[in-house]
Amino acid sequence: MSGSRPRILVIDDEPQIHRFLGPALDAAGYEPVRADTAEAGLRELARRAPDAVVLDLGLPDLDGKEVLAKARAFYSGPILILSARDRETEKIDALDLGADDYVEKPFGVGELLARLRVALRHAATREGAKPVVVAGDLTIDLVKRLVTRAGEAVRLSPREYDLLAQLVQGAGKVVTHRQLLTAVWGPAHETDVQYLRVFIGQLRQKIEPDPTTPSLILTEPGVGYRWMGE
The missing domain is CATH 3.40.50.2300 (Response regulator)
Structure with a gap:
């Protein structure tokens, strides 16, 4: 600054x-x-x-x-x-x-x-362009494309990982449905919001401490999602 x-x-x-x-x-x-x-x-x-x-x-x-x-x-x-x-x-x-x-x-x-x-x-x-992001017991290595939780590997599909990486690299910003869909699936899918919701749900099941009350991936209703892990 x-x-x-x-x-x-x-x-x-x-x-x-x-x-x-x-x-x-x-x-x-x-x-x-x-x-x-x-x-x-x-x-x-x-x-x-x-x-x-x-x-x-x-x-x-x-x-x-x-x-x-x-x-x-x-x-x-x-x-x-x-x-x-x-x-x-x-x-x-x-x-x-x-x-x-x-x-x-x-x-x-x-x-x-x-x-x-x-x-x-x-x-x-x-x-600072941190290549490794840590949120509680979750570690995301953006160079190795590796996600671990309490030292154990979290098995993500390539799409799930790409979606997580887009959110993490947004670092606190609201990332819109269109931005996520275009970045992960391509411009032809920029309106497939329901498809995105399914993948967000799958991702939360794998990385959130409590998937029923998300604390890492927050929903901005009607707009997109925000990564809140530090």
């Missing part, structure tokens, strides 16, 4: 959002950077890359999803979407374009800060 305080760029055209989010970020140990338009936000992003971005979708000069697409052309840090648009399709489109998470307006500052901490922590993990 840059400097002693992580810089958080907030791109939102609502003054009241900046009025309460700026001080909240400051009090939480971040350096808030304000941008009221898409143009100003992209300019600041290019001038000095922040540690994370909070991006509103309803900007006056450019749709937030276009800003997201433009930002992802040169910025790889966490981007959290903040928007009053609550339709699932909006969330899915934003996540497919590269957003890390999505918070709906109205929102609680505590929730936003928690999501931000997770995004920053997992971004640091991804930068």
